[in-house]
Amino acid sequence: MTTIRDVARLAGVAPSTASLALNSRKRVSSDTRQKVLQAAQALGYIPNSLAKNLTAQSTGIIGILMAEIINPYHSSLTHFIKKELRKKSYRMNLGITEGEVPIEEEVLRDFISQKVDGVLIHTADIINFNLSTFYELIKRKIPTVLIGGGIEGVNLPIVDVELEKGSYKLTRYLIQRGYKRFLFLSGMKAAITFKRRIDGFQKAMLENGYPVWETDIVETHPDIEGGYSSAFEIFNKNHPDYDVILCVNDYMAFGVLKALRELKIKVPENIGLAGFDDISFASVAGVPLTTVRIPIEELAIKSVDLLYQSILFKENSKEKSIWKKTVDTEVVVRQSTL
Structure with missing residues (x-):
């Protein structure tokens, strides 16, 4: 069981100082209080006085x-x-x-x-x-x-969540595997989660000397229907030279996989496909999905x-x-x- 002495030891202060800091006494400087609070947080320490007050309110x-x-x-x-x-x-x-x-x-x-x-x-x-x-x-x-x-x-x-880093690592891995022409299917670019994944993708592409055209990043609904409709429209009417599709999440990738199957485009023989999140179904999809795992x-x-x-x-x-x-x-x- 964690004690006030453990908190004090981690914060590098005396137990009496740690106690004053945790009880918001003015005799302790803000820097010291911050160190003690961070130590208590790291150790999961709950002072008895706070626990009692918490229960009452x-x-x-x-x-x-x-x-x-x-x-x-x-x-x-x-x-x-x-x-x-x-x-x-x-x-x-x-x-x-x-x-x-x-x-x-x-x-x-x-x-x-x-x-x-x-x-x-x-x-x-x-x-x-x-x-x-x-x-x-x-x-x-x-x-x-x-x-x-x-x-x-x-x-x-x-x-x-290291979203940009995850997207960057995935894109870099795929480049190392020989993929050159990327289609990125995203949700609304204004959403924090999608913007950061796009940023990681673009960073990896540019670092490796690959241009990213505006038409290579397509906004759609970030779900199965969005992935299906976008992939079907892109690959049914035209014959683009994309050799890999990156989806902003796995849920969208399932829709893409369905569209490609209907168009008789084989994954991964004809085109690669990757998602993001590593949801529970990603490993048991028709073609198990390469993705980025968020724990x-x-x-x-x-x-x-x-x-x-x-x-x-x-x-x-x-x-x-x-x-x-x-x-x-x-x-x-x-x-x-x-």
Whole structure:
């Protein structure tokens, strides 16, 4: 069991100083308090006084804001978040925005009126948002964690996913395997998650001397139907010289695979195909999918842990705002590429 002495040792201070810092006493400098809070967070230490106060004031509800849960990636993330929250005796209130700002605002207002103990916001699919709504969460000191990346102008704890790095690594791997002509099927480029994946793709291409034409990046719905309709239109009417298709997520890649099968274009013999996320079905698709793995359970664990620490230490808002955790990505090679 972690003690105050363990926290003090990690922070490099005396146990008495660590205790003062955790209880927000003014006799401790902000730098020292920050070191102690970070040590407590790293060790998962919960002071008895904070734990008692937390129980007395808690509604036991955590608000989760997501654009949708049809994509298996989102449903898996929601499942693991719910599992982690249950371990900490919290219930989950899930708000689905469908990518619409008015719905997003309504959901967040509901969270505020319900006096939720904290909020987790999956920022990756947000295209438009009202900053004033986020500021309202901050103003009311409702602990909030952003999942998947930050939002410009919003200073909150973040669990970031190395999306650009993952896309870069995948593109570089495919170039090394001999692929030269890339078609990138994306969702709305304004969405954080898609923009960062495009950035990684373009960086790898340019570093290896391959041009990226505007027509090589196609916006469509980031789902099975979007992948199917785009691939069918591109390869049915024309005979483009693409030798590999990169999809912004696996869900879209399944639709592409269906279209190519109907057009009698073999994967990977005639064209390579890769996705992103490594959802559960990626390994058992008609042609097992090369993709980029996001460790979804790790993402959920880190997000809930950071929110929990933020709830415990929410009076230390200045220190809380700089908290950040990162989840790395990994290229997974399967039979959809040579």
